[in-house]
Amino acid sequence: MRGLYTCLYWGLVLFYGSCSSKKDDQVSLETHNNDSIIVGDIVEIEKDTISGLEKGLIYAGLVDVKSELPEVFVDLKYSTTDNFFGEDVYGPLTNCYLQKETVEKLKVSLAYLRVHYPELTFLIYDGVRPRSVQQILWDNLDKPDSIKPLYVANPQKGSLHNYGVAIDLTLANKDTGEALDLGTNYDFFGYPAYPDREAEMLAAGKISKDHIKRREILRTAMRMGGFTGIGSEWWHFNAFSLKEAKSKFEIVP
Incomplete structure (x- = not known):
C-alpha cells in the first residue's frame, strides 16, 4: 500500500509540475530549513506530519477545508476500513482537500446553518479523490458495469471528486461532531439512500419523516452555497458541472 501513496504523490508532482495552463491558480510548494514546507506565503507545515x-x-493548489472552516468535522471514510469495500485507500490522510472555489461555496452553506440551525455543523466524509483511487473504488464495487455509474463515476471519464469540486457530507452536532441519523449509512447502495425515492421509501417504512426533514436541511444549506445534489446519494453534492470543472481545473491523477 505504501507504494500506492508514493506513486500518487510523484504522479501529482510530475503532472502539475509539467502543466502550462492554470499556473496562476497553483500554490507554490518549497522546503524550508529541511523540516517543513511552505504553502504559498502563508502556511508552514512540518514535513513529517503529512503523507506523500x-x-x-x-502542491496541486487544493485547500484543507478545516483550515478555512474550523467548525466542521472531518472523518474521511476512505482513510479507514469503514467504507463499502472495507479497505483504507488514503492511508494516513485525515484532512479533506477541495478546490478553493468549492471551499468558498461551502462557507456560504455553513453560514446558512449558523443562522438557521446553530446547533448543527457539517461532518465531511470525502472531498477530492485522485483518479487512481477512483479506479480502486470502481474495481471493487460489486455491481454490474451498467449500473456502477449510479454509485461510482467511471474513472476513465473522470469524477467531480477527481477535480476537487464534489463533497460527501452529512449534518452533525456542532459540539460533539456526532452525525445525525439521515436514514442510511454513508455509501449505502439502495433506494433508501436515494433522494429521488424518498416518498416511496417513506411509504414503505424504510425511512422516516424525520430522516427526510434532516435531509432537506442538508440540501437547503448546500443549495444556498450553490451546490447541487444527485438522485442516488443523499450525502453527495457538486459545486460545478463536469463541463465547468474541466474548463476550470486539472484532474487529480
Whole structure:
C-alpha cells in the first residue's frame, strides 16, 4: 500500500509540475530549513506530519477545508476500513482537500446553518479523490458495469471528486461532531439512500419523516452555497458541472 501513496504523490508532482495552463491558480510548494514546507506565503507545515498523498494535494493548489472552516468535522471514510469495500485507500490522510472555489461555496452553506440551525455543523466524509483511487473504488464495487455509474463515476471519464469540486457530507452536532441519523449509512447502495425515492421509501417504512426533514436541511444549506445534489446519494453534492470543472481545473491523477 505504501507504494500506492508514493506513486500518487510523484504522479501529482510530475503532472502539475509539467502543466502550462492554470499556473496562476497553483500554490507554490518549497522546503524550508529541511523540516517543513511552505504553502504559498502563508502556511508552514512540518514535513513529517503529512503523507506523500497530502503533499501532492497541497502542491496541486487544493485547500484543507478545516483550515478555512474550523467548525466542521472531518472523518474521511476512505482513510479507514469503514467504507463499502472495507479497505483504507488514503492511508494516513485525515484532512479533506477541495478546490478553493468549492471551499468558498461551502462557507456560504455553513453560514446558512449558523443562522438557521446553530446547533448543527457539517461532518465531511470525502472531498477530492485522485483518479487512481477512483479506479480502486470502481474495481471493487460489486455491481454490474451498467449500473456502477449510479454509485461510482467511471474513472476513465473522470469524477467531480477527481477535480476537487464534489463533497460527501452529512449534518452533525456542532459540539460533539456526532452525525445525525439521515436514514442510511454513508455509501449505502439502495433506494433508501436515494433522494429521488424518498416518498416511496417513506411509504414503505424504510425511512422516516424525520430522516427526510434532516435531509432537506442538508440540501437547503448546500443549495444556498450553490451546490447541487444527485438522485442516488443523499450525502453527495457538486459545486460545478463536469463541463465547468474541466474548463476550470486539472484532474487529480
